[in-house]
Amino acid sequence: MKRRRRKKRVLRGCLSPAVLFLLLVLVLWILCARSCRQESVEITEAHGVPVQTLYIREGDAARPGIKRKIKYIVLHETGNSAKGADAARHAMYLRFNNEDDTSWHYTVDEKEIYHHIPDGEVAWHASDGLDNPGGNRNGIGIELCVNSDGDFERTFDNAARLVAVLLDAYDLKPDDIRQHADFTNKNCPETIRNNGRMEAFVTLVEQYRTSE
Ligand SMILES: [Zn+2]
Structure with a gap:
């Protein structure tokens, strides 16, 4: 006992x-x-601009599958002025030809938007690793096309429509719209920065948020 x-x-x-x-x-x-995580919202159009979905394959280095909280929108420009370097071309590259781990969430051109990675997952676009909080860890990366046969003014406008939808979807504020340059020493988004158009972009986003 x-x-x-x-x-x-x-x-x-x-x-x-x-x-x-x-x-x-x-x-x-x-x-x-x-x-630490957030449900992704799937959108098929952004204030009249069609959003196509062609996700990077799960398991690819460019899609690490790390779930996170969304705190920022991070603006970029592709820096690719080649003719035909539009959103569809970038989507095909990310899906089938990406040889490194570079990735982002959306590419915008003058006629449409492509979605590459669910918003609730990390992508590698802000050059800041997994800093917390950070551009990769907490940002939705958006690339604006600058192809020479495109219309940048319309791309700029379409990007504002997309950002308006995303701010509403994830309860973010205009201050949460950031530039790649905010996270690293790189002049990106280059033409927006060189022409001092960031403020105009945020104003345009706010106009779309209040319009129906
Ligand atoms: Zn960038």
Whole structure:
């Protein structure tokens, strides 16, 4: 009898930390599920501009599958002035020909938008690793096409329509619209920055947010 009682006490002594540990893991998991990830919203059009979906394959280096909280919109320009370097061309590149891990969420041209990675997943576009908070970790990366046979003014306008939808979808503010240059030493989005048009872009976004 004595021995059994001692055994029970020993068992209770061993189980308690284990149970406590499991409880701690459970609480952390619940807290993380609330604060570390966000459900992606699927959009098929942004204030009249069609949004096509061609996701990068799961498991590709460009799509690490890391879930995160969305805090920023990060603007970029492709820097690719070649004729035909439009959103569809970039989508095909990311889906079938990407040889490194570069990636972003949307590409915008003068006629349409392509969606490459669900918004709730990290993409590699802001040159800041997994800084927390950071452009990669918390930003939705949007590339504006600058192909010489495109119409940048319309691309600029279409990007504002997309950003308006995303701000509403994820409850973000105009201050959350950032530039690649905010996260690293790179002059991107180049033409917007060189022409001092960031403020005009944010104003345009706000106009689309209040229009129906
Ligand atoms: Zn950039």
